Amino acid sequence: MDTIICTTCGCSLVRLGISKDKASTRTYEGKTHFFCCDGCADLFVTDPGKYMKETSDLIVCPTCLAEKPRQWATKVNVGERDVYFCRCPHCADLFQQDPDFYIKRLEGAVPNEGVLGHDGCCIAPE
Template sequence: MKTPICAACGCSLIRLGITQEKANSFHYNEKQYWFCCEGCLELFKTNPEQFLKETSDLTVCPVCLAEKPINNTIKHRFNGTIFNFCRCPHCLDVFKEDQDYFIRRLAWQTDYAGIFGGQDGCCKKNNSNRIQE
């Protein structure tokens, strides 16, 4: 199952708590790509092919939402669909307890506040938790 990953930085938008309504999107070569912030979208536009090459093999663990190269995952088939898990055996065990929830979350079909607890994600300029330089 394909979950939204920022095509510039490789972060899982689900993990960041960025909903489809708040995500930045861009059509390139007749395909829609998602971004965690406007900065990543603008960066992507500078060299789309480079960023697509760098992020093309990334997948997201349905449970911990870790972004991993697909070759560094454990595959599990559920209802005819292959899911890729990080190598932590706990994630697969937790998935088996409530597969439907994790599948819906991975596909942007549930409410999930993400690691930032419902704020505007990691890269918003008005984020009060952002580290000041």
């Protein structure tokens, strides 16, 4: 499942309420990286390899939107895909009630106010 995680701090942009079009971005080696704020984007360019290594194995629970290292997550096969959850059994149970909603929300296809609203954490309102 493709979800946007800040390459510097590891926060889920969906959890924060930041859509792809509102996220700060930087391109490194031909790939666009998304960030929760310009501060994280600027920090990333100082040592891209360090930050990519630190955040490359993070997953986001589709139900509670918690970020976890993959080794601390529970993998469940849903249809033809593996879905990773935080270890809370409630999250996997709740997901089963409406898997399409949770997958679409995690992919950013369903608007989500997040914990900070659509302005993001450090992005000044327009």
